[in-house]
Amino acid sequence: MSQIFTKILLIGLRTKLFHIVLLAIFLTNGNTAVFSQDLKQKDSIKLNKSSLPLPENTLNITTKNDSVKEETTTKKDTVVKKKGALEGIVKRKAKDYERVDQRTKQMTLYNEAELYYTDIQLKSGIIVVDYDNNEVYAGRIKDSLGNYTQSPIFTQGSNVIEPDSIRFNFKTKKALVWNSRTKQGDLNIKSEISKRENDSVYFLKNARITTSKNIEDPEYYFLVSKVKFVPNKKVVVGGTNLVIQDVPTPLFLPFAYFPMTDESTSGFIMPTPGQSNQQGYFLQNGGYYFALSDYYDLAILGDYYTNGSYGLRFESSYAKRYKFNGRMNFRFEHNIQGEKGFPDYARSKQYNIQWSHSQDAKASANSRFSASVNLGSSQYFRQSVNVANIGSSLNNNLSSSVSYSHTFQTVPQVNFSLAATHNQNTNTELINMTLPTLQASVDRIFPFAPKDGVKKGFFKNINFQYNLRGENRITTADSLFFKPQMFRDAKSGFQHSIPLSTNFKVFKYFSVSTSANYNEVWTFNTIDKYYSAAQNKIITEDVKGFDAFRTYNFAANIGTTIYGTFNFGEDKKIQAIRHVMRPGISYNYTPAFDQYYDTYAIDATGNNMDNFTRFESGLFGTPGNDYASSVGLSLSNTFEAKVRDKDSKKDEPKKVMLLNNLNLATSYNLAADSLALAPLRISGGTQLFKQKMNVNFATTLDPYAIDNSGKRIETFNIDNGGSLFRMTSANMTINYSFSSNDLAKDNKETTTQTESQTALNGGRNDDLFGTGADLSDSRQSLFNKKDKEGEDSNDEWYNTKLPWDLRLAYSVTYNNTNRQSEISNNSLMASGNIELAPRWKVGFSSGYDFKQRGVTFTQFRFERDLESWRMSFNWVPYGPNAYWGFFIGISSSVLSDIKWEKRQIPDRVFR
Template sequence: MLTIGIHVSYSQEIIQIDSLSLKNKKEKDFTEQDTIHLTINDTIKNDSIKKPKKNLLEGIVKRKAKDYEKLDQKKKQLTLYNEAELYYTDIELTSGIIVLDYEKNEVYAGRLKDSLGNYIQYPVFKQGSNVIEPDSIRFNFKTKKALVWNSRTKQGELNIKAEVSKRENDSVYFLKNARITTSKNIDDPEYYFLVRKVKFVPKKKVVAGLTNMVIADVPTPIGLPFAYFPMTEESTSGFIIPTPGQSNRQGYFLQNGGYYFALSDYYDLAVLGDYFTNGSYGLRAESSYAKRYKFNGRVNLRYENNIQGERGFPNYIKSKQYNFQWTHSQDPKAAANSRFSASVNLGSSQYFRQSVNLVNVGSSINNNMSSSISYQKTFPTEPQVNFSLSATHNQNTNTEQINMTLPTLQASVSRIFPFAPKDGIKKGIIKNINLQYNLRGENRINTTDSLFFKPEMFRDAKTGFQHSIPISTNFKVFKFFSVSASANYNEVWTLNTVKKYFSTIENEVVTEDQKEFDAFRTYNFSAGIGTTIYGTFEFGEDKKIQAIRHVMRPNISYSYTPSFEQYYDTYAIDATGNTMQEYTRFENSIFGSPGNNYAQNLGFSLSNTFEAKVTDKESKTDEPKKVMLLNNLNFSTSYNLAADSLALSPIRMSGGTQLFKQKMNVNFAATLDPYAIDNAGRRIDVFNIDNGGSLLRMTSANMTINYSFSSTDFSKNNKGKNEQTALNGGRTDDLFGTSTDLSDNRQSLFNKDDDENNLENNNEWYHTKLPWDFRFAYSVTYNNSNRQNEISSQSLMGSGNIELAPRWKVGFSSGYDFKQKGVTFTQLRFERDLESWRMSFNWVPFGPNNYWGFFIGISSSVLSDIKWEKRSLPDRVFR
C-alpha cells in the first residue's frame, strides 16, 4: 500500500487514464513489478517528453492604421482600417482595410470607398522584390498561397493585369483573363494582349494560352494559339528578325537579321546580316562591354559586298566596302596614374556613301575619318615623369589619302626650377628660371585606300625622334609690365634623308632616299613684354547703358633664329654643272628641316575686350548687369629686322562675340597685306598705298554665324543624339540631319529629353504656345590674294523642330549654297509618339542620299519585333 500511495500522489492522471484496465484487477493481484512498470511508462509518456505547443504566428506582426485597430479574441482576428499597414516576415502589405486571421494564418486586404463612392486605397502586396497591386487579396502565411482579384504587377518592361490570380508558391502564379502590355497606363492601355490562361514565373517567363491583340479596346485578328514571353532580368541570346523590302537596283532584300549572343554580364555580341536577291550581301558584328568602375566600350565591324547590274553587261559593278569602329573609355577611379582610351573609325573611304544600310546620313556627308588609341602613364617622382604611347589615323574620304602614326611615343619631365627654394615664393628673374625635357618619336605612314595594310604601306614609312629642352623665365619691371624670356634647344634624329645629284645617264636630277641614321640640332631665343590697360567710359546711372569697359592687352616680342647653313648642300640642275641648287638632306624629315634663313622678328599683338554695364529691369535690387560686347578683337603682325625686303608681315585680325543672350555666336577674321602685288600675283617690295591702292590690301576674310533659339528662348540639348556623326568628326546637332539607324527604328528622330518633359501634358492639344526650336549656321569666305575679288564659299544651313501637340513632332534640316547655287542636304522628319508605340516618317527628297522610311511599332525592346516598316534605299553609285 505504501508503494501504491506514492504512485497516486505523484500522478493522479495516470490512474484515471488506466482506470479501465485496473477495474478487472484486484488489489492483491498487483505486484511490485507491475506498479513500477506503470509508473515509469506513464511518467515518461506524459511528463518528461511533452512537446511545447506551437505558436500561431512565425514572426512579429508590425501594423499601423489611421482610424482604428480592432482585435477580436473570439474570432482570432485583427482588423486595421484606413491607411492600414502590415509587416510580417518578408511581407509588406498596405491597403484601405486589412483583416488578419492569426488562427487560420490568413490575411485579407481590400479597398475603401470615398464620399463619392469611388474606390481608394488599393492594396499593395510586396514580398521580396515582387510587387502586386490588386483590388483585393487573400493570402495564407502557412501555405504561401494566395487569391488575387484584378492584380497589377510589373515585370521588367511588361505590365500585367489579371482578373483572377492564384499564387501557388514563391515562383509560380496562375492568371485568368490577363492583360499584358508595355503601356504605362495599365488600367486603360492603348493596346494589350488578352490572354485567357497564363502561367507566370516571376523574373523567368510567362507562358500563355490563346492570345490575341487588342488595340484601343478593339480586338484584332492578330492572335496566337500560345505565347511565350521571357522575363529574365539578365540578357538572353536569341534571333533578330530581319526586315524585308525592295531596292531599285539590287532587288528584294532582307536586312538586319541575325542572332544576339548574351555572352556574359560584361560583354555581348550581335551578328547581323543583309541579303539582296542580286547577290549583294552585308555582314556586321556589334559588341558592347562594360565593367563598373573599370571601363566601358563598343566595337562595330561592318563589311558589304554590293553588286549592281548583271554579270557580263557593261553596267555591272561590284564594290567591297568595310568599316571598323571602336570606342573605349576608362573610369577615372580604375587607375590613378595611368589611362587607356580609344576612338577608332577607319575603313573604306566610300563606306558611308555607298553603304545600302544607312547607319547615319551625316556620316555620308562628312569627308573625314579619324582615330586615336593612347595609353598614358604618370610616374609620381620628383620631378614628375609623363609617358604616353599612341596610334593615330586620319583619312580624307574625298582624296582617299590616309595618314597614320604607328606608334607615337611621347615622354616629358615636368618643369624644374633649379634656382628656386622648394618652399617659398618664386620671385625674380633667377628664381623663375625653369626648364623641361620633352621627347617625341613617330613612325609616320602616308598611304591610300588601295594600299591600306599592304606591304607597300609600310615600305615608305618615316621614322624620327625629336628632343627639345625649353628654358624660360618671367618677371615684372616697373610694377605694371610682365616680361618673359625663353630659349629652346631642339635635336632631331631621323632615319630618312635624301641625296640629290644630276645623273648624266638619265639626264635629270635624281633624288635617292637614304635609310640611315642622321641628326641635326637647332636653337632659338625669344622675349616679350606686355601689360594690361583698363579704360571705362561712364554715361550715367540713369542711362540704359551706364558704362562701357575696354580692356587692352598689348604685347611686344622679339625672336632670334640663326641660320643653320651647315646642314645644306648643293647639286647641279643640268649637265653643264654651272647652275647649282641648294638643298638639305633632311627635307623629308617628319619633324621638319633646319632653316637657313637668319631672322630677327619684332612682333606686335593687341587683344581687346569690350563690356557694357546696362540697367537690368528684372533686377529687384536695381543692380546693373554686365553684357559682353566683344569677347575678343585681336591684331597681330611682325617685322623682320634681318630681311632686306618684304620685312613687314601681313596683319592678322580676328574677333568674336555673342549676341541675343549669348544665343548667337559670331566669329570673323581677315588678313591685311601692306604690300602690293605684280601682274603675276607675286608680292613686291612696294607698299600698296604707294602703288595707287589703299593702305592695306585685304587678301582674305571669313565670317561664321551660329544662332540657336526656341520657344522658351533656351536651346535644346541634343548632346549624344548624333553619336555616329560625332565619331566621324561631324556636328552633333541636326543641321546635317538626324540619325537613321535602319537596324533599330525604335529610336526617336528627335531629342529624347523633350518626350520626357512633355509626359505630363497627356494628349491634349496646345492652346496658344507650340514648343519649337530653330538653329542656323551661316558661313562666308572672301578671297582676294590675286585680285580675284571673289566670294570663294558662302552657305546658309538651318534646322528646326516644332511640336504640334504633345507627342506630335515635325522637323527639317536644309540649306543653300550661294556659290554653287543649289540646295544642300535636306531632310524632313515626322514623328507621333503613341506612348508605348512610335510612328515616324523620315524623308530625304533629293540628292545622292534620297531616301524615305516609314515605321510604326512598339517602343519596348521586349516586343520590338511587333512592328511594320516600309522604306526605300538610296540608289548608290558604286565604283
C-alpha cells in the first residue's frame, strides 16, 4: 500500500502578513529580523493531497489499515530560537481601503492612512508596503481639485518629520525622504533630499535651516548644501549662505555647528564691539556660559576697553520645583578716564550685588527663607558704562533683606525670625545695616476667656502677648563698607514689650478699646557727656557695658460708624449717594521718666547746665523726659453713588466710588502750657474713569499764627487778622493710565504687570523714567508687552484702529510754612507706546518741570518685529544720560550671535 503524503499550505492572511512586514519597516530600535509566530485559534489551515515529498524527519503519519502500529515522531530542533521582535501592539487604519496584492507582493493603505507601533507613528495619504523588495513607501494623494494633500508625518518619540514622500528599506534600515520638514528645538529644517543612515544619523542635501515659524515661506533661512543631522544632539553643516526674503546675502560660512539638546549646554558668548568717547574701543558682554546642572547655571561675562578699563559680571540662576528658585548677579567695573598726567585723569571702582530668593509655599508649612539683596557702590548705576537705565540711576535708595522665619506649633503659638537688613542712601553714601535682627513673639493669650471661645465684655477680651526684638546695628559710609572700622562702631541691644489690651461695646453702637504697654530695653552702648576745660568743648564718650531702662504708657479710643443715604429718585441719573463716617476719639498717657536723665555743664563757669540721658542714640529710642497727656480726634469718610447704568440689561444701577477716603485728624495736648492744639491734617483719595485715574491729595492747616521770624506763637491765626486756619503745606498727585482697549465697548484687561530689572534695581516698575536697556541681551523687547505667542498675528495694515497706551503722572507741592507761599514742586511725566502698523511699535518717555521750566528726562523707543528677527532703536537725545543704541538680530537664543549692534553709551564722570 502506497504511503499517503500531505502538504500543509498557509493561506495568506492580511492580519499576520501586515504584522510581519510592519515589524521590519518601523522597528528603528533593536533587531529587525523576522521570525514566525504561533497561530491563533481563529487562523485556519487547509490540507490538500500532493505527490511532493515532505522534508525528512519532519512528520510521519501511518494509517491503521496497514496493520502497522501508529506512531508519530518529531525530532527536536537543535537551533536556538531567537526572541520575537515585536515589542508592542501594532495598529493601523485607513479611511477608504486596505488592500493586499499577492501578485505584486504589496499592501496598500489609502486615504488618511495611519500606522502605530510603540513610539512610532506614521500618517500619510497613502502607505504602500513592498514586502518582496523589503521597502515601504508613504506619500501624498490628490484631492478632487487635483491638489496634493495629506503629506506624510513620521513621528518617533519627540522627533517629527513631515516630508512630501518617504521611501524606506527595512532590510538595510536606510531611507530616502523628499522635502522633509522637521523641528529641533527652535530650529526648523527643510531639506530637498534626506538620507536616513541609521537610527541616529541623517544626511541632508540642499537644506534650509531657520527659526521662522513658517517653514514653507520663511522670511530668512540658511541655505546649506550638505548637512549631517543627529536628532536631539547636533547639526553639522558645510558651506552655508544666509538668504533673506529669498535674496542671497554676502554672508557665507564655510561650516557651522548647531548643538541640539533639550538640556542646557555650555558655550561661548560672543562679545559686542563698539566705541566710547572716554574709554576708546571696546568689547562688551563676552564670556562663557556654564550649564552646571539641571538646577543651576553660571554665566561669566567681561568687558574690555582700549584705555585699560574693564568689567566682570557673574550671573547665576537656580531653581528646584516645589522647593525654591532665585538668581544672583555680581558686577564689578574698573573705569579709567583720561590719560595719566592730565587734569581729567580719574579712576573709579564700582560694584553691585543682587540676590533674589523665594521659597515655594509647598516646601514647608512652618518655616520660610527669603532674600532680596541689592547693595554695592552708591554710584554704580550712575557711573556704570554697561548700564543704560535712568530709572535705576535716579533711585536714591538701595535696600536688602535676608530672613528666615519659623513657627512653633505650640499652645500658645511661638513665632521666630532671624534677618539681616541693609539700607543705603546713594546721595549721602550712608549705609545702615542690621547683622542680624532677631524677633520672637508669643501669640495672644486670653486668660479670662471661657473654654467655649465666646469672648464678650471687658474682662473676657483682656489679652496680652510677649514680643522680643534684638538688633546688632551698623552705621557706616560707602568707603568703609566691610572694613574693620565698620564693625567697631556697631551697636547692640534688645527690646522686650508686653502689650495688654481689651475691647468692648458701650451703648450698643460704640466700640471701645484700651491698651497698656510695658517696654524694657537692654543696651550694651551708652554715652557720657561732660565739659572739657582743656579742650574747651563738650565731650561725648561711648561707654561699653550692659544697661537698661523701662517705660510704660496707656491708650484708649472710642469709635463708631455712621451711615447716611441721600436718595434722589430712580428716574435720575444719580439715584442716591451714600456717605459713611467713622469718627473716633483717642486718649494717650505717657509719664515722664526723668530718673534716666542727668545734667552736665555746657561752659567753663559750671553755672549753665543741660540735661541728657545716657541712652541717647540708642537702637530703640530714649525714655521720655516730658509728661504727655493728649486727646486725639479723627474722622474718616467715604462717598459712593448709585448711578443708572444704561448698558445694564436688568435695569440695575451700578455703584461708583466718589471718594475712597477723606480723613481729618488733629490732637490736643492736655499737658502742654502753650500751643496745645496740633495742626489739622486732611488727606484723601479717589479713583475716576473706571478706576484708571488715581487722585491723592493732602494738606496741613495750622490754627496758630507765626511771628516775623516764622516761629509759631500762642495766638490763633484768626485773632491775628487771618483766616481760621493757615495752610502750611499741600500736595496732590494724579496718575492716569489708559489705552485703546479702554475705548472699546467690550474691552478686557489683558495686560499683566511684571517686575522689571529696573524695579529689582530699586527703581520704578513702569516706564515713566524710560525703559532700561539690557546691554548684555538686546533681544529683549523695549516694550512691556505680552509674549508674542499670546498676541493675535495680523499681517494686514491697520485701517482706523491703532493699538496704543498712555500713562500720565502729575505732581504738585505747595509750601507756606514761613509765608513764602510757593510751589516747591510742579511736574508732569508721560510715557506711551503706539503700534503704527503690525509689528511696528514706537514709544516715548518724557516730562516737563513747571518749576524749573524745562523738559525732564526724555527717551524715544522704536521697535520692528521681523517675526524671527528683531530690530530696535533706543534714543535719549540730550542730558547727562544721552544715549543711542541700534540692534538687529535673530530673536531665538539658538542663533543669538547672529546680530549687528551699534550704540553710543553716555559719557560718565568718574570720581
